[in-house]
Amino acid sequence: MDVSNIVRWRDKVKKEFENREGEKLTFTPIFIEALAKTLRDFPMVNISVEGDKILLKKDIHIGMATALPSGNLIVPVIHHADQYNLVGLAKKVNDLASRARQNKLKPDELSGGTYSVSNIGSFGNEMGTPIIMQPQVAIMAIGAIKKKPAVLETEAGDVIAIRQMMFISHSYDHRVVDGALGGSFARRFADYLEAFDINRAI
Numbered sequence: 001m002d003v004s005n006i007v008r009w010r011d012k013v014k015k016e017f018e019n020r021e022g023e024k025l026t027f028t029p030i031f032i033e034a035l036a037k038t039l040r041d042f043p044m045v046n047i048s049v050e051g052d053k054i055l056l057k058k059d060i061h062i063g064m065a066t067a068l069p070s071g072n073l074i075v076p077v078i079h080h081a082d083q084y085n086l087v088g089l090a091k092k093v094n095d096l097a098s099r100a101r102q103n104k105l106k107p108d109e110l111s112g113g114t115y116s117v118s119n120i121g122s123f124g125n126e127m128g129t130p131i132i133m134q135p136q137v138a139i140m141a142i143g144a145i146k147k148k149p150a151v152l153e154t155e156a157g158d159v160i161a162i163r164q165m166m167f168i169s170h171s172y173d174h175r176v177v178d179g180a181l182g183g184s185f186a187r188r189f190a191d192y193l194e195a196f197d198i199n200r201a202i
Contacts, residue, residue, distance in 0.1 A: 017202050024090075028119060030193075031119075033084075033089055043056060048136060049137060062078045062116065066097050066101070075110065115136055116133050116139045118130045119142050123144075139172075146164075
Protein backbone atom coordinates (compact mmCIF):
# COMPACT_ATOMS: atom_id res chain seq x y z
CA MET A 1 0.00 0.00 0.00
CA ASP A 2 1.03 3.62 -0.53
CA VAL A 3 1.58 5.34 2.84
CA SER A 4 3.30 8.45 1.46
CA ASN A 5 0.72 10.79 3.05
CA ILE A 6 1.26 9.23 6.47
CA VAL A 7 5.04 9.55 6.22
CA ARG A 8 4.81 13.18 5.09
CA TRP A 9 2.26 14.04 7.80
CA ARG A 10 4.32 12.43 10.56
CA ASP A 11 7.49 14.20 9.38
CA LYS A 12 5.55 17.48 9.47
CA VAL A 13 4.05 17.10 12.98
CA LYS A 14 6.39 14.86 14.99
CA LYS A 15 8.48 17.68 16.46
CA GLU A 16 5.42 19.69 17.48
CA PHE A 17 3.84 16.54 18.88
CA GLU A 18 6.89 15.71 21.01
CA ASN A 19 7.17 19.31 22.29
CA ARG A 20 3.48 19.42 23.19
CA GLU A 21 2.90 15.91 24.51
CA GLY A 22 6.36 14.89 25.71
CA GLU A 23 5.97 11.72 23.62
CA LYS A 24 7.45 10.44 20.38
CA LEU A 25 4.95 9.88 17.56
CA THR A 26 5.66 6.55 15.88
CA PHE A 27 3.71 4.90 13.06
CA THR A 28 2.25 2.24 15.39
CA PRO A 29 -0.63 4.32 16.86
CA ILE A 30 -1.64 5.38 13.32
CA PHE A 31 -1.81 1.71 12.30
CA ILE A 32 -3.72 0.72 15.45
CA GLU A 33 -6.23 3.53 14.88
CA ALA A 34 -6.90 2.20 11.35
CA LEU A 35 -7.10 -1.39 12.63
CA ALA A 36 -9.68 -0.42 15.26
CA LYS A 37 -11.83 1.21 12.55
CA THR A 38 -11.46 -1.87 10.34
CA LEU A 39 -12.45 -4.20 13.19
CA ARG A 40 -15.57 -2.10 13.70
CA ASP A 41 -16.35 -2.51 9.97
CA PHE A 42 -15.74 -6.29 10.05
CA PRO A 43 -16.94 -7.56 13.46
CA MET A 44 -16.64 -11.20 12.33
CA VAL A 45 -12.84 -10.83 12.51
CA ASN A 46 -13.16 -9.64 16.13
CA ILE A 47 -14.21 -13.08 17.37
CA SER A 48 -12.75 -16.05 19.19
CA VAL A 49 -13.16 -19.79 18.78
CA GLU A 50 -13.62 -21.64 22.05
CA GLY A 51 -14.42 -25.31 21.67
CA ASP A 52 -17.29 -25.55 19.20
CA LYS A 53 -18.49 -22.00 19.90
CA ILE A 54 -17.79 -18.74 18.04
CA LEU A 55 -17.82 -15.77 20.41
CA LEU A 56 -18.41 -12.34 18.89
CA LYS A 57 -16.48 -9.74 20.91
CA LYS A 58 -18.21 -6.44 21.58
CA ASP A 59 -14.98 -4.75 22.73
CA ILE A 60 -11.95 -4.11 20.54
CA HIS A 61 -8.77 -5.03 22.43
CA ILE A 62 -5.70 -4.94 20.17
CA GLY A 63 -2.58 -6.87 21.15
CA MET A 64 0.69 -5.21 20.16
CA ALA A 65 3.65 -7.57 19.75
CA THR A 66 6.71 -6.00 21.41
CA ALA A 67 10.29 -7.22 21.13
CA LEU A 68 12.19 -7.41 24.41
CA PRO A 69 15.94 -6.80 24.93
CA SER A 70 16.27 -10.54 25.72
CA GLY A 71 15.14 -11.38 22.19
CA ASN A 72 11.79 -12.69 23.44
CA LEU A 73 8.41 -11.29 22.47
CA ILE A 74 5.55 -10.08 24.65
CA VAL A 75 2.09 -8.88 23.57
CA PRO A 76 0.62 -6.11 25.74
CA VAL A 77 -3.02 -5.29 24.97
CA ILE A 78 -4.58 -1.90 24.27
CA HIS A 79 -8.03 -2.41 25.75
CA HIS A 80 -10.88 -0.51 24.05
CA ALA A 81 -8.47 0.64 21.32
CA ASP A 82 -11.35 2.11 19.32
CA GLN A 83 -12.13 4.61 22.11
CA TYR A 84 -8.78 6.43 22.00
CA ASN A 85 -7.91 9.37 19.78
CA LEU A 86 -4.50 9.40 18.10
CA VAL A 87 -2.79 11.27 20.96
CA GLY A 88 -4.22 8.77 23.46
CA LEU A 89 -3.09 5.84 21.32
CA ALA A 90 0.43 7.28 20.98
CA LYS A 91 0.72 7.63 24.76
CA LYS A 92 -0.69 4.14 25.36
CA VAL A 93 1.59 2.50 22.77
CA ASN A 94 4.70 4.23 24.15
CA ASP A 95 3.78 3.43 27.76
CA LEU A 96 3.07 -0.27 27.13
CA ALA A 97 6.18 -0.73 24.97
CA SER A 98 8.40 1.01 27.54
CA ARG A 99 7.06 -0.95 30.51
CA ALA A 100 7.19 -4.21 28.53
CA ARG A 101 10.93 -3.72 28.03
CA GLN A 102 11.36 -2.98 31.74
CA ASN A 103 9.31 -6.05 32.74
CA LYS A 104 6.78 -3.81 34.53
CA LEU A 105 3.51 -4.82 32.85
CA LYS A 106 0.54 -5.86 35.00
CA PRO A 107 -1.08 -9.26 34.29
CA ASP A 108 -4.32 -7.71 32.98
CA GLU A 109 -2.30 -5.71 30.42
CA LEU A 110 -1.32 -9.00 28.79
CA SER A 111 -4.78 -10.54 28.62
CA GLY A 112 -8.07 -10.11 26.82
CA GLY A 113 -6.78 -9.32 23.31
CA THR A 114 -9.32 -9.81 20.52
CA TYR A 115 -6.93 -9.14 17.58
CA SER A 116 -3.16 -8.64 17.32
CA VAL A 117 -0.68 -6.69 15.25
CA SER A 118 3.03 -7.36 14.77
CA ASN A 119 5.32 -4.63 13.43
CA ILE A 120 7.94 -6.72 11.66
CA GLY A 121 9.06 -3.57 9.84
CA SER A 122 10.92 -2.41 12.95
CA PHE A 123 13.54 -5.04 12.05
CA GLY A 124 13.70 -3.89 8.41
CA ASN A 125 11.55 -6.77 7.12
CA GLU A 126 9.16 -6.01 4.30
CA MET A 127 7.04 -9.14 4.72
CA GLY A 128 6.46 -11.94 7.16
CA THR A 129 3.86 -14.53 8.12
CA PRO A 130 2.43 -13.83 11.57
CA ILE A 131 1.00 -16.68 13.64
CA ILE A 132 -2.43 -16.24 15.24
CA MET A 133 -2.59 -15.98 19.03
CA GLN A 134 -5.45 -18.35 19.79
CA PRO A 135 -8.30 -18.04 20.71
CA GLN A 136 -8.04 -14.92 18.49
CA VAL A 137 -8.73 -15.67 14.83
CA ALA A 138 -6.52 -13.16 12.98
CA ILE A 139 -3.29 -11.15 13.16
CA MET A 140 -1.75 -8.43 10.98
CA ALA A 141 1.98 -8.12 10.26
CA ILE A 142 3.13 -4.67 9.14
CA GLY A 143 6.29 -4.45 7.05
CA ALA A 144 8.94 -1.78 6.75
CA ILE A 145 8.07 1.40 4.87
CA LYS A 146 10.41 1.67 1.86
CA LYS A 147 10.71 4.11 -1.02
CA LYS A 148 9.75 2.40 -4.28
CA PRO A 149 8.90 3.47 -7.82
CA ALA A 150 5.16 3.40 -8.47
CA VAL A 151 2.93 4.22 -11.42
CA LEU A 152 0.56 7.12 -10.72
CA GLU A 153 -2.38 8.08 -12.93
CA THR A 154 -2.53 11.84 -13.58
CA GLU A 155 -4.57 14.05 -15.89
CA ALA A 156 -1.54 14.22 -18.18
CA GLY A 157 -1.20 10.43 -18.27
CA ASP A 158 0.68 7.84 -16.24
CA VAL A 159 3.90 8.83 -14.48
CA ILE A 160 6.45 6.94 -12.41
CA ALA A 161 7.02 8.49 -8.99
CA ILE A 162 8.95 7.56 -5.85
CA ARG A 163 6.40 6.64 -3.17
CA GLN A 164 6.56 5.37 0.40
CA MET A 165 5.28 1.80 0.11
CA MET A 166 4.49 -0.88 2.70
CA PHE A 167 3.42 -4.52 2.65
CA ILE A 168 0.98 -6.02 5.12
CA SER A 169 0.38 -9.71 5.78
CA HIS A 170 -2.91 -10.93 7.21
CA SER A 171 -3.12 -14.41 8.76
CA TYR A 172 -6.49 -15.79 9.83
CA ASP A 173 -8.17 -18.96 11.08
CA HIS A 174 -9.78 -20.54 8.03
CA ARG A 175 -12.28 -22.43 10.18
CA VAL A 176 -14.16 -19.17 10.74
CA VAL A 177 -12.61 -16.51 8.46
CA ASP A 178 -12.67 -17.25 4.73
CA GLY A 179 -10.54 -15.60 2.06
CA ALA A 180 -13.25 -13.08 1.13
CA LEU A 181 -13.53 -11.78 4.70
CA GLY A 182 -9.80 -11.94 5.41
CA GLY A 183 -8.92 -10.23 2.13
CA SER A 184 -11.65 -7.58 2.45
CA PHE A 185 -10.40 -6.77 5.95
CA ALA A 186 -6.83 -6.25 4.70
CA ARG A 187 -8.06 -4.11 1.80
CA ARG A 188 -10.17 -1.89 4.08
CA PHE A 189 -7.21 -1.38 6.44
CA ALA A 190 -5.09 -0.35 3.43
CA ASP A 191 -7.85 1.98 2.22
CA TYR A 192 -7.94 3.78 5.57
CA LEU A 193 -4.17 4.29 5.52
CA GLU A 194 -4.01 5.37 1.87
CA ALA A 195 -6.80 7.91 2.46
CA PHE A 196 -4.98 9.46 5.47
CA ASP A 197 -5.53 13.23 5.59
CA ILE A 198 -2.22 15.05 5.08
CA ASN A 199 -3.80 18.18 6.67
CA ARG A 200 -5.01 16.41 9.79
CA ALA A 201 -4.57 18.33 13.04
CA ILE A 202 -2.87 16.65 15.99
